[in-house]
Amino acid sequence: MTGQRDLRGRVLEVSRRYVTLFSEGVGTLTGTVSSKALEVVTGDIVTFDMRDEGVFVTGALPATRSLYRSYRGVLKRMGANIDLLCVITGVGQVLNPTVIDRMLVAARVQQIPSLLVINKSDLGVEDLGAITDVYQEIGVEMIFCSAKFNKNFEEVERRIAAPSVRVSALCGVSGVGKSTILNRLVPGAKAKTGEVSERTGQGKQTTTQPRGFLYGPSNEKVIIDFPGVQFFGLSHVTPEEVASAFPEFVALAAGCRFANCRHLQEPDCAVREALEADRVAPWRYDSYLQILKEIEEARKY
Ligand SMILES: Nc1nc2c(ncn2[C@@H]2O[C@H](COP(=O)(O)OP(=O)(O)OP(=O)(O)O)[C@@H](O)[C@H]2O)c(=O)[nH]1
Numbered sequence: 001m002t003g004q005r006d007l008r009g010r011v012l013e014v015s016r017r018y019v020t021l022f023s024e025g026v027g028t029l030t031g032t033v034s035s036k037a038l039e040v041v042t043g044d045i046v047t048f049d050m051r052d053e054g055v056f057v058t059g060a061l062p063a064t065r066s067l068y069r070s071y072r073g074v075l076k077r078m079g080a081n082i083d084l085l086c087v088i089t090g091v092g093q094v095l096n097p098t099v100i101d102r103m104l105v106a107a108r109v110q111q112i113p114s115l116l117v118i119n120k121s122d123l124g125v126e127d128l129g130a131i132t133d134v135y136q137e138i139g140v141e142m143i144f145c146s147a148k149f150n151k152n153f154e155e156v157e158r159r160i161a162a163p164s165v166r167v168s169a170l171c172g173v174s175g176v177g178k179s180t181i182l183n184r185l186v187p188g189a190k191a192k193t194g195e196v197s198e199r200t201g202q203g204k205q206t207t208t209q210p211r212g213f214l215y216g217p218s219n220e221k222v223i224i225d226f227p228g229v230q231f232f233g234l235s236h237v238t239p240e241e242v243a244s245a246f247p248e249f250v251a252l253a254a255g256c257r258f259a260n261c262r263h264l265q266e267p268d269c270a271v272r273e274a275l276e277a278d279r280v281a282p283w284r285y286d287s288y289l290q291i292l293k294e295i296e297e298a299r300k301y
């Protein structure tokens with residue numbers, strides 16, 4: 001029998017049982033997952049065999065820093081081994097702080113470093129202060145840029161090209177410009193970009209599944225382009241994890257009467273006191289409440 005066994009590669013794309021992977025020294029290949037029990041996602045490192053009959057993915061190495069979201073009660077692993085999650089937003093109707101907050105929570109819970117990219121800043125960022133000031137204050141790293149008009153884009157490139165970042169990922173609601181950003185970073189990518197609907201102000205989910213693109217002088221990095229979402233479910237996260245992912249609450253929690261305060265109806269809650277004194281942004285607290293409510297509802301079933 002000819003062929004090579006137990007090679008290693010990085011998953012770029014998964015479509016049912018077919019996997020596109022990149023293996024150093026071999027290149028980009030398409031293979032088949034050999035067992036139904038083996039679930040792989042973009043970013044995973046897998047083992048594979050090259051046989052006469054084709055390429056067979058035989059196993060996956062344990063992944064760290066996976067991005068998860070729950071969707072209609074089902075937990076979905078979206079990508080693996082992510083070193084930098086770029087949460088992308090546009091300005092105007094596509095700027096959705098609820099979804100941004102949720103993606104930041106999903107990243108923090110898995111200890112994935114995150115970065116907020118405010119794209120389409122050519123359309124004007126004057127009205128954003130109320131939101132961006134809050135993110136600034138709680139230590140969220142932010143970059144304003146325009147991918148379409150190549151403004152301040154080198155900042156985005158610098159972060160993705162950093163030596164500590166091997167796998168980066170672009171996520172955000174539909175139509176914020178993820179694929180446009182990707183195309184600027186990887187000129188050969190030719191990722192499809194789409195129009196934003198005038199009626200809804202939202203994109204039309206041009207990208208339909210996660211796809212990894214090779215990046216860097218020797219293709220040593222991967223950038224994952226995620227499909228746009230309108231809602232980012234977090235029913236799999238625990239209430240404690242949610243609270244710990246709101247840095248402004250963590251900073252205040254020592255002042256709550258109860259060590260296990262959830263910042264809801266408890267007496268002498270420092271977070272609620274700060275909220276009433278306008279020292280916590282109401283929309284951040286609202287994001288927190290909505291996530292807790294979602295978790296509570298999921299537990300009923
Ligand atoms: N004005 C402006 N428009 C932009 C910019 N970047 C992207 N766009 C436009 O926004 C629209 C949506 O861009 P896409 O890159 O397809 O957005 P996406 O986030 O990949 O969308 P999905 O794949 O649906 O999730 C396109 O018409 C782009 O040309 C920008 O910096 N400024």
Ligand SMILES: [Mg+2]
Pocket residue numbers: 178179180192193206207226227228
């Ligand atoms: Mg896209």
Ligand SMILES: [Zn+2]
Pocket residue numbers: 253256257261262263264266268269270271272
């Ligand atoms: Zn409290």
